[in-house]
Amino acid sequence: MTTATQTPEVRSPKQVDKAGGAVEKVANHGVTTIADVVVSKIAGIATREVDGVYDLGGQAARVVGKLRETLPGSPSLTQGVSVEVGERQAAIDIGIVADYGIAIHDLAEGIRSNVISSVENMTGLEVTEVNVTVHDVHFADSDDDASDAGEPRVQ
Numbered sequence: 001m002t003t004a005t006q007t008p009e010v011r012s013p014k015q016v017d018k019a020g021g022a023v024e025k026v027a028n029h030g031v032t033t034i035a036d037v038v039v040s041k042i043a044g045i046a047t048r049e050v051d052g053v054y055d056l057g058g059q060a061a062r063v064v065g066k067l068r069e070t071l072p073g074s075p076s077l078t079q080g081v082s083v084e085v086g087e088r089q090a091a092i093d094i095g096i097v098a099d100y101g102i103a104i105h106d107l108a109e110g111i112r113s114n115v116i117s118s119v120e121n122m123t124g125l126e127v128t129e130v131n132v133t134v135h136d137v138h139f140a141d142s143d144d145d146a147s148d149a150g151e152p153r154v155q
Helices: 036-048 059-070 104-123 141-147
Strands: 014-018 022-027 030-035 053-056 081-085 089-099 126-138
Touching: 030 036, 036 053, 036 081, 036 089, 036 104, 089 104, 104 126
Parallel strands: 089 126
Antiparallel strands: 014 022, 022 030, 053 089, 081 089
């Protein structure tokens, strides 16, 4: 008499897209869910680490960010960053203000490199593209002019 042997079911690691912009990674011992906001924060932090980035976001996002800074709590790490997260991949759009004097094409490549490395290492998602939009250029002496606004120009 022969008996059939049953082998345990083994699920290979895969990713399942969930409603609400989260990605679940199915592994042998459980499920890991990565929300879109997590990818946004990682990309925002990685962008701010690059020398030559003065701020993130366009004019409206920066105004809202300044208002948000006056409220208690941490500053928005996702300002100027939008992401699309799929089952295995992510696409990232970043808006920045560059410091004057920095080569913008080199800055954009540095941002891409740092964001791709950070997101892929921390989430396991493949980053298909990082689009960088430069909204403005910041002049270092423009901060000094703002602080002198209370003094008259002539006497």
